[in-house]
Amino acid sequence: MGELADYLVEHDANFRKARLPALYSDFRSQKTLNPDGYHANISAWLLALARLASEGLLSRQGSKSSILVFDIDESLRRSLDSKQFGQPLALGTVINEALAQKDLIPLQGFLQSNQNIYQQQQSWSQIPWNIVGWALRQLGVIDPARGEDKIPKGNYVIMKNVEATSRELGARISEKTPRYDRVFTKAQFQALFASVLAKEQRLSDTDFDILLKFLSRDKDMIEYDGHTVRIRGSGEARGITEEDASIASIKELTSSLQHQADLLNKRIDELDQEARSAVLRKNRVAALAALKAKKRAECSLSTRYATLNQLEEVASKLQQASDQVQLVKIMESSASALKGLNAQIGGAEQVESTMDRLREQMSATDELSAILAEPTGVILDEEEIDEELEALEKEQKEEEEEKRRRKEEAARRREEAAEAAEAIKALDGLPSIPTGDAPERIGAQSPTAETGIANLALDT
Numbered sequence: 001m002g003e004l005a006d007y008l009v010e011h012d013a014n015f016r017k018a019r020l021p022a023l024y025s026d027f028r029s030q031k032t033l034n035p036d037g038y039h040a041n042i043s044a045w046l047l048a049l050a051r052l053a054s055e056g057l058l059s060r061q062g063s064k065s066s067i068l069v070f071d072i073d074e075s076l077r078r079s080l081d082s083k084q085f086g087q088p089l090a091l092g093t094v095i096n097e098a099l100a101q102k103d104l105i106p107l108q109g110f111l112q113s114n115q116n117i118y119q120q121q122q123s124w125s126q127i128p129w130n131i132v133g134w135a136l137r138q139l140g141v142i143d144p145a146r147g148e149d150k151i152p153k154g155n156y157v158i159m160k161n162v163e164a165t166s167r168e169l170g171a172r173i174s175e176k177t178p179r180y181d182r183v184f185t186k187a188q189f190q191a192l193f194a195s196v197l198a199k200e201q202r203l204s205d206t207d208f209d210i211l212l213k214f215l216s217r218d219k220d221m222i223e224y225d226g227h228t229v230r231i232r233g234s235g236e237a238r239g240i241t242e243e244d245a246s247i248a249s250i251k252e253l254t255s256s257l258q259h260q261a262d263l264l265n266k267r268i269d270e271l272d273q274e275a276r277s278a279v280l281r282k283n284r285v286a287a288l289a290a291l292k293a294k295k296r297a298e299c300s301l302s303t304r305y306a307t308l309n310q311l312e313e314v315a316s317k318l319q320q321a322s323d324q325v326q327l328v329k330i331m332e333s334s335a336s337a338l339k340g341l342n343a344q345i346g347g348a349e350q351v352e353s354t355m356d357r358l359r360e361q362m363s364a365t366d367e368l369s370a371i372l373a374e375p376t377g378v379i380l381d382e383e384e385i386d387e388e389l390e391a392l393e394k395e396q397k398e399e400e401e402e403k404r405r406r407k408e409e410a411a412r413r414r415e416e417a418a419e420a421a422e423a424i425k426a427l428d429g430l431p432s433i434p435t436g437d438a439p440e441r442i443g444a445q446s447p448t449a450e451t452g453i454a455n456l457a458l459d460t
Contacts, residue, residue, distance in 0.1 A: 008048050053068075072152075074153075182233065184251065250311055
């Protein structure tokens with residue numbers, strides 16, 4: 001025990017450890033106290049059970065469940081036992097809610113019903129819950145008097161897995177365009193798609209019965225009469241036709257003969273090797289027996305190949321005739337469409353009359369445009385305007401010339417002031433001339449000289 005619980009903890013985000021206490025508890029009271037939490041737990045369990053079924057894990061626990069079908073009873077609760085939290089106490093409520101919401105549907109009811117399952121769901125959802133509850137109690141699904149969380153025993157179709165598988169099949173069959181490629185016997189259809197749709201698992205016979213019923217009744221993707229399957233094409237008539245049955249039979253017989261031919265080829269190789277071995281052993285009797293058996297096998301193989309050639313020729317003619325029928329239908333619809341369009345146009349006379357009116361109105365439009373383009377209002381003296389523009393340009397040029405002259409004069413003055421300052425600095429750097437008898441006089445004259453030079457620079 002505990003394997004399924006451990007798997008869910010590892011692979012299902014809804015079963016992270018923080019949520020396990022809520023999921024394994026008896027959360028039935030939350031339906032009124034905390035509806036959001038209640039429905040979140042229900043949804044998490046339904047997704048988990050669908051995942052376990054699709055991975056084939058329920059069947060490994062001893063259940064007869066398949067990818068699309070639950071075969072459940074109270075043993076399911078034990079299979080989901082957690083080492084830390086024990087068995088899920090509200091698992092029966094989960095199953096009951098799934099039945100009420102049509103997420104799970106009883107197997108026999110699903111297969112025997114001719115009504116679209118989605119229409120049934122809509123009508124079911126319009127029934128008040130108290131009536132639904134009464135119906136489930138009559139079936140023994142809900143037992144409120146005892147307050148037990150009973151798991152209803154039975155086989156139930158898992159709608160989430162059915163829808164997921166049908167989407168996968170829809171992607172696989174969308175590439176098949178010719179009618180010949182879209183027709184199969186049930187056995188051919190199952191052999192072709194069984195392993196592809198279920199990945200590592202294989203769809204059982206019951207799974208395929210469910211899938212074919214769902215695709216034909218509820219999704220309108222195929223036509224199916226219990227023996228022949230035809231993937232629906234646009235504009236095709238409903239129901240399996242005699243042509244469909246013939247194509248399916250030919251394809252199945254061709255496949256069977258090809259398989260027999262492969263076996264005979266293998267048998268001929270074995271007998272040839274056996275005859276050679278007998279010759280090496282000098283066992284003439286065994287060699288003759290092997291050669292006779294080889295000859296009979298070669299005759300049978302020749303017959304099979306002749307029949308295969310005939311079937312392939314018939315199949316080619318059928319496919320060609322089917323394509324021609326489709327082509328004629330397209331041409332008929334195209335002819336009807338062209339006739340309708342030509343009727344809307346009104347014939348050649350109507351077109352010619354329309355073109356005459358169009359040319360007349362285009363000519364009138366050109367005439368109006370020419371009138372509107374004529375000049376109106378005061379006529380201006382262009383020469384006077386040109387002279388005024390030249391005066392403005394001359395005035396602007398004189399202003400710019402004056403500004404330039406002023407800038408040059410200011411720059412010249414700054415340059416002369418800088419040169420005077422440099423001269424004063426140079427004079428300050430010259431050494432003093434010593435004299436023995438009049439140091440004070442010389443010293444007194446120096447400031448006067450500097451002042452004179454400075455004044456000279458300023459005057460300049």
